[in-house]
Amino acid sequence: MTKEHQPVAVRRGSIGAKRNPASQQAILEAAEAILREDGLSGFSIEAVARRARAGKPTVYRWWPSRAALLLDVYQGFKNERQFPDTGNFEDDLRAFLTNQLIGFWSAGICGMVFRSVIAEAQSDPGAAEALFAYERGRRKFAEVLVDRAKARGEIDPNADSAVIIELLAGFAWHRLLTGRIEGSDADVDKVVATIVAATKKNPGV
């Protein structure tokens, strides 16, 4: 398990987690089961605590907000998908957009869950803190995709990995939040072509 894939509580090295790791896993499993069975409307700290046979304070000790717990379950769903490593920048970009973002959100409830966390984060500081930390981590993690292309000598070594990943993530968020996830394939190809053209090695160098 890489650092990136650990739940918030473990990453934070909470004392509770050391005291009783089994119970933390039970809470995550209960949360995932509720989300799969009842969707977002049935998801609350109270419902999760009841199903995991834990006290609400126990859940809150590890996940300071409903959004933080939602994001850990969401990340669990995402980790079931392979992070792209095709050996080719263009294919990696396409796989990142389709497999990790747009395609991931169109499957099942994941898009709905993520939209809802983004929405909550606009008015609830706890949700904002959880989302921003999660999102910053994912973005950093995804930069490896650009760095690998640089290491292969495939693209301009001066290409800005962070900006490229944020352009892709921004496009995908925009599609999600304007209800246009479906039918994005042709535009995904155009976005990939745009980034590939922008990061071509300068022939004069």
Add this chain to the structure above:
Amino acid sequence: MTKEHQPVAVRRGSIGAKRNPASQQAILEAAEAILREDGLSGFSIEAVARRARAGKPTVYRWWPSRAALLLDVYQGFKNERQFPDTGNFEDDLRAFLTNQLIGFWSAGICGMVFRSVIAEAQSDPGAAEALFAYERGRRKFAEVLVDRAKARGEIDPNADSAVIIELLAGFAWHRLLTGRIEGSDADVDKVVATIVAATKKNPGV
């Protein structure tokens, strides 16, 4: 007044608007005053109707949701800013990002208003309808920026105007929704450089 700049009610050609245009203007002015004075928390159809001395049904006849009315006031604020036309693609891109999106949102309450409408649109179908229509219109309108650069022979004529505008809008939305509007200037320059590099005329053509 161009079509783009007309409020929802006028664009829809509502019968009410024809019957009593003064009252529609009074409602918009009341809405703007409330937003300027009390911010988002004081903004409701009820408060706007009271201040405009109109009935709530009158307001709802022209603006089907709180979000639709918010967006018309928001668009009024935006129309006070000049849409970029510098004669140069790179400067137009930068001005679009800073003046129309990121810089606009960091000034006063505009960013807060827009975040809130995006958040509401994720669970309220009326807000979603209003936001998606507004956003589609603005995006279409902004494409002129790319089309003009093509007409000047400045960029690749095959550059996809819609995808370029959505990449810029997506980046800006992402900054807004992850609380990172401030301090975006250096990255705005990198985004602009990326788009300029991607749309360079193919030297072989």
